[in-house]
Amino acid sequence: MNFVSDLRLALRALSINKARTFLTMLGIVIGVAVVILVVAIGLGASKSVADQINSLGTNLLTVRQGPRRIRLTAVGRAGSGSQAANRLTVQDARVIGQLFPETISAVAPQVRGNVQVRLAGVDTSSSVVGTTPEYVSVNNAPVSLGRFFNSFENEGSVRVCVLGQALCEKLTGSRLTDLTGRTILVNRNSFLVIGILAPKGAASFGPDPDDVVVVPLTVAMERVLGTSRLDQIGVSCVTPEVMPLAQQQINALLRIRHHLRPPFPESDDFQVMSQTDLLTRSQSVAQTMTMMLTAVAVISLVVGGIGIMNIMLVSVTERTREIGIRKAVGATPRDILLQFLIEASIIAMIGGLVGVVLGVGSSALLAKIAGWETVISPIALVLALVVSAGVGLFFGIYPASKASRLNPIQALRYE
């Protein structure tokens, strides 16, 4: 029997009971669509996290205060998980920047905090970064308008600031308003705006990196936030290759400066992270989510397959007599097996195709309406189709072999 007549036969059999075929197909449609949608969202999330972190610069190491520790109190109950005491100082940053010229090209000490920003009666909350002029190169944050403050302004505690575009929008209603030369209030301290940062692009996760006001480190520490400790130190390495060495050097230096005792890294009150560390950390979260959701979607695909098996079993019973007739006129068991297998595969494959269209469509819709970044991977499409055809074959084989093994005499007598 040639393939075209096989296909025609199967399509006719399926068209006899259209509603049933459609409902059976629906299981596969939903399964495939959800798989594609979930993978698209997952990949989109990973990509936007990667973009965000890469926008900071690839040679960047970040020194932060130590990881969270749980300390047991004397009574034995777990105390509130508290941060290790923050002991990063401006002096630390300076020494790091001076001691390893062969690996480290620049450091940008930073303090961060939330502040109230005010311009001509418009009040909004934003975040402040206090840092040195090295911030521009270390954190890959060029200005698009005006200029960044220089080291004289930093050391002289001059009250100037650079704004992110998202903050401009919050203050004036437009990202493109030129605020240079205007004076804004940051926590009631007046600052002269001298530049606007180039946009980094909106992030899917965490705060908007463009919603920021950057001020000289000294002013931020003394006047705005009132702190003597740094929140983090951005360290720019000479090349990506020397980053592990630089990481070791910073570790060794800070352990001595902070008078820490082994064991390391358990007793460290700081941590040095590369962009890769950050990337893998955030991506592993996204990946775990994607994996879990994909598992759920795959289960629904399997359930769809069981639906196919169920309907094919019913169909074999209904068509027992037809099978008997076909066998009487010379159909071999293989012919019958193929007939039912093709029917099951057609349900699965058409379901898979519709599912792909639906999945791609809803990902696009989601990207447009909710603004989520989605990435359709061709591998996911091919895989979804192959898997759905495989589901059809796998769950079709039992009913089909049952049909092929029917005794023709009994099948002909079946009412």
Add this chain to the structure above:
Amino acid sequence: MEVAEEDQVDAHADASATGPLLRLRGITKIYQMGEQELLALDCVDLDIESGEFVAVTGASGSGKSTLMNIVGCLDVPDAGSYQLDGVEVATLDEYELAAIRNRKIGFVFQGFNLLARTTALENVEVPLIYGRRSNRTELAQQALQRVGLGDRLEHRPSELSGGQQQRVAIARAIVTEPSIILADEPTGNLASLQSEEIMQIFQQLNDDGATILMVTHEQDIARHCKRQVAMRDGRIIEDQPITERLRASEMIARMREPLPGSAGRR
């Protein structure tokens, strides 16, 4: 693999085409009915030559249907030898039996057994499809013309009368030009005029050289054949030529005579 099987079957056929078309020796079939054993066929011997028209008669349970199933290669005997066209059939496997059914046997059933929602033409094409034959439409059209349904090619079974459905079934049986046509109570579901029309087709086919083996319990139908084999309790109790053979064409002519008086005159 499949091609090899076919070649083998054909080779057998050519080697010993001289004997009878159908040769059954000591065919025995036992059905297991729970604890009891039912001897459906008890050492049946039967030879059928090419061109014969044989009626197998007997009460229900006499074993005639079982004989039919074994002759039709739908079932295999528990003991005995069955040669069709010189090929020993009793030992063939499922795939070889399917090939024999496809090429050497044409079935006509009591209940017509056409595929529903499928046109007459497509029904007749089905054996050709499984036989991987080319120019199927042409062959199927010719077969339907031979049974007088040349103008009903695209009708579905539900759009045809019982007699017409049975004629489609006959067309399906003859389309592969089988060695033997097996008819199991072909007129059992039909009124007498339609029965005669079916018998007329069978007689015409037989006149054209077809070998026909027919199961029936109606003596009137059996008398259309050339030879009658009577069965009881799984054995052949009588095997003789039919002397006063009925011609279906005459019967039809007589049935169509309008006057009741003229019918009484004969």
